[in-house]
Amino acid sequence: MGCEMKKYIFAISVFLFSVPGQAAETLYVQSARANILSGPAFNAKVIASVPKGSKVTAKFSHGSWYRIEYQGKQGWVSRLQVAKRRPLKKISFFQKFNDMFKKDDARRRASRVTVVGAVRGLSADDRARAIGRGEDLVDYAALQRMNQISVDEDQVMSFLQQGLKGG
């Protein structure tokens, strides 16, 4: 298929499958970075890479993409990477949760047969048998260990870049 023909089909498809917005809309980048692309596909040319919180103006949407403008540049961005509100800061809710279970709040456990202490010593097979008997196992100790997992954003980005560089 010729290049001109491809362009023609692309233009028609954008027209057919685009949802015209009422007006330009302000959106904010939610992911660590978002690539602005020359077309609504990930194999399109990267025009710019913009950081979280950047403000872009959406002209219209096309499937899972927005046609946007950013600092005078026109391009496309995935709808999954932007939102109408500024990105929220991290929200933590562990203190209340930990306090709740320190108090051994029986009210939330009323429907459960086997909880934290009893579960801790059970093997996977024991647990499967208990579940099979209809017991309702809950492991708050493991949850607290999971809540303690912490990774730094810079560490994650460096880990990712290192991995991708290696292929």
Add this chain to the structure above:
Amino acid sequence: MAEASRKQKYSQISNWRGLVFAILALAGFSFAQAEAENFRARGGGDTQQSGATTISDVQAEIEFGQSIAARILGRYPMVDDSSLSGYVNLVGNAVVLHAGRPELTFRFAILETDNVNAYAAPGGYVFVTRGAIGLMRDEAELAGVLAHEVAHVTRKHIVNALNIRGSDSGTQAGLARFLSGAGDAGRVAFSQAVNKAVGILFEKGLAKEDELDADNTGTVYLATTGYDPTALKRYINRIKALESKRLSVMNSTHPSFQDRLKALSMQLASLGIDSGKFPTVTSRFNQYVKNNQ
């Protein structure tokens, strides 16, 4: 005369072309509108994060997710391997940084079972079984499975399946209000919601469209993170040939492999990433996973 006839004929053809084009345009527009509405109805795209979601809703989502996570951890022990756990958390959070819910802290745990599956609880609690990891061939596949689960959280599939709406809904069932309900009624409602969510994860499964949506969204996350976007499809394609016992839970809670693969093929083609060379990060995966088995 012949010239006039030609002109008239040309004009008719032109009119027909215009009509056909207009019909196609209308059909396309209707389709796009329906698709967009469907996308939004399932909590899709940017609209899930409109200004209406409040901090208390997010806190409620985390609290709700913690109660579900404790039940998942009650069913399967958590693997106690700091090196492997650290690795899975780095891969998972690499995906999370490129997803759209910066307000949530995601945590990833490995479950000690040969069953092949992964789970996600609202608020950012993601689980993958040792059996599932054992069948992966590279870091991109691990990222793909985690991305599918992260998508369940970012798209609020469980919360939507239980019909628990945010405080913007104007109903009496606002998430924050619902979960902090006072008195016996509030406690019963909370407990019932947790039971239902656990039932969805282990028995009933989410709606087929939510699972396909998680595949599609997870694939976009792979692409935006930089991993091989075909990785999730590769993994699903491999495990479909497994003996049924280890896949029993996944089979009962997910759409057929055939449906998932077909949808993923279409998704990859539409995103322009169905072919090409992309990073799989195999050597690092082998270092952390295969060499320690």
